Amino acid sequence: MATDSGESGDTMRERAAGDTRILWFLLDADRWLVTALLSAVLFCGILAVGFLHPTPALTLLTRGDPVETLFQALITGTITAVTLVLTLSQLVLSQELGAVGDQRERMEGSMQFRADVADAVDTPVSPAEPSAVLRSLIRGTAERAENAQNAVDETALDDDLAALLSNYLDDVLTNADSVTDQLEGGTFGEFDVIKAALNYNYSWKLYAGRRIREAYADELTDEIDESIAELVETLELFGPAREHFKTLYFQWELSDLSRTLLYVAIPALTVAVTSLLFLDVQDFVGVTAGVPDVLWLLAVTTTASVLPFTVLLSYILRIVTITKRTLAIGPFILRETDRSVDVDWE
Numbered sequence: 001m002a003t004d005s006g007e008s009g010d011t012m013r014e015r016a017a018g019d020t021r022i023l024w025f026l027l028d029a030d031r032w033l034v035t036a037l038l039s040a041v042l043f044c045g046i047l048a049v050g051f052l053h054p055t056p057a058l059t060l061l062t063r064g065d066p067v068e069t070l071f072q073a074l075i076t077g078t079i080t081a082v083t084l085v086l087t088l089s090q091l092v093l094s095q096e097l098g099a100v101g102d103q104r105e106r107m108e109g110s111m112q113f114r115a116d117v118a119d120a121v122d123t124p125v126s127p128a129e130p131s132a133v134l135r136s137l138i139r140g141t142a143e144r145a146e147n148a149q150n151a152v153d154e155t156a157l158d159d160d161l162a163a164l165l166s167n168y169l170d171d172v173l174t175n176a177d178s179v180t181d182q183l184e185g186g187t188f189g190e191f192d193v194i195k196a197a198l199n200y201n202y203s204w205k206l207y208a209g210r211r212i213r214e215a216y217a218d219e220l221t222d223e224i225d226e227s228i229a230e231l232v233e234t235l236e237l238f239g240p241a242r243e244h245f246k247t248l249y250f251q252w253e254l255s256d257l258s259r260t261l262l263y264v265a266i267p268a269l270t271v272a273v274t275s276l277l278f279l280d281v282q283d284f285v286g287v288t289a290g291v292p293d294v295l296w297l298l299a300v301t302t303t304a305s306v307l308p309f310t311v312l313l314s315y316i317l318r319i320v321t322i323t324k325r326t327l328a329i330g331p332f333i334l335r336e337t338d339r340s341v342d343v344d345w346e
Contacts, residue, residue: 026321027195034314039303042310046299047291057295061281067298071276074305078269081308085261092251092258117241120234130245131186131193137241138183138200140234142176145169148227155221165224168208172231175200191318194249197242198325206235246326250319257315264307272305 025034050057061067117126117133121140127133149169152162182196209232213225220228279301284294 023321026317027191031311031314031318034317035307035310038310038313039307042306043299043303046302047295050295050298051291057292057298058281058285061294061298067279067281068276070302071272071279071305074272074302075269075276078265078272078305078308081261081312082265084312085258085265088254089258092254113237113240113244117237120237130248131183131196133241134193134197134238134245135180135183137234137238138176138180141202141205141231141238142173142180144227144231144234145172145176148224148231149173151221151223151227155224158219161216161219164212168205168212172205175205191249194246194322197245198322200238200242202235202238202242206232206239209235243326246322250322253315253319257312260311260315261308264311268305268307271301275301275305 025037029037050060053060114126117137118124121136123136127136146169149166152165152169157165179196179200182199183193186193186196209228213220213228213232217225279297281294281298284292284297286293288296
């Protein structure tokens with residue numbers, strides 16, 4: 001028997017167990033904004049610790065050679081980040097390299113999948129754009145859910161079974177309509193397309209559809225069973241489609257990350273090298289806004305020198321968050337919050 005859980009877990013935000021503001025920071029926020037926030041935290045942290053420390057900042061910074069040691073480490077770290085850029089670029093490039101036989105096999109697999117999608121959505125040729133492909137598959141699940149619901153309405157079933165089917169099919173329709181609207185006009189390369197795809201909780205729908213057919217095989221009419229079977233088949237196509245476009249998006253993001261890191265590496269290296277060679281903290285003995293000038297200067301130069309790392313961190317946060325939330329493909333429910341309808345199969 002199915003009972004409404006009272007709380008939909010279809011969208012990724014609704015399935016998030018923690019504060020949704022953290023999810024916005026990890027996924028939705030512009031990566032330059034995340035970089036700016038991380039840099040601001042570092043900048044303010046340096047100022048706060050230096051200002052609150054009982055020993056004057058100038059005394060601390062002239063005791064030994066902390067400034068030289070710091071910028072030597074930052075220079076090494078920036079060069080390491082550039083090396084990481086080259087590694088990431090090679091990783092992305094390696095996906096496109098291969099013998100002609102491998103490329104042909106990839107092409108045949110892609111064309112076969114497109115043919116399967118076209119059959120599933122009843123169209124001669126499947127769409128070419130990723131957002132349109134996903135939208136077509138989701139619309140296909142909605143159409144099959146409507147067919148199943150019509151068959152349920154026209155059939156005299158046990159009240160509990162009718163309620164279970166209606167709750168399940170209504171959940172499919174509601175989620176499909178919402179995600180279809182989100183995908184409308186989406187452009188690949190932007191996070192909005194992947195975000196919309198993640199908001200379609202197909203794993204639970206696939207599991208529930210298969211489980212209903214198995215648990216109530218003797219009570220379902222041929223028409224209802226066939227409609228749910230078609231719904232399950234379309235859901236099975238959505239899984240690999242989403243994973244494929246997610247992989248392409250990761251390659252796109254890593255390419256953007258590589259280019260962005262190369263852009264910021266030279267300015268960051270310039271700041272670190274000039275600070276190491278020409279910065280003499282003893283020349284800055286003034287105070288501005290109650291904070292020693294040497295502390296302001298150290299906070300600015302350190303934040304600028306660490307910019308490649310903050311840029312890298314902002315991109316990786318999104319990638320690893322998406323990866324964590326899409327570890328499994330198919331009817332695997334890794335988190336209790338992934339369930340959109342609570343079903344008692346006993």
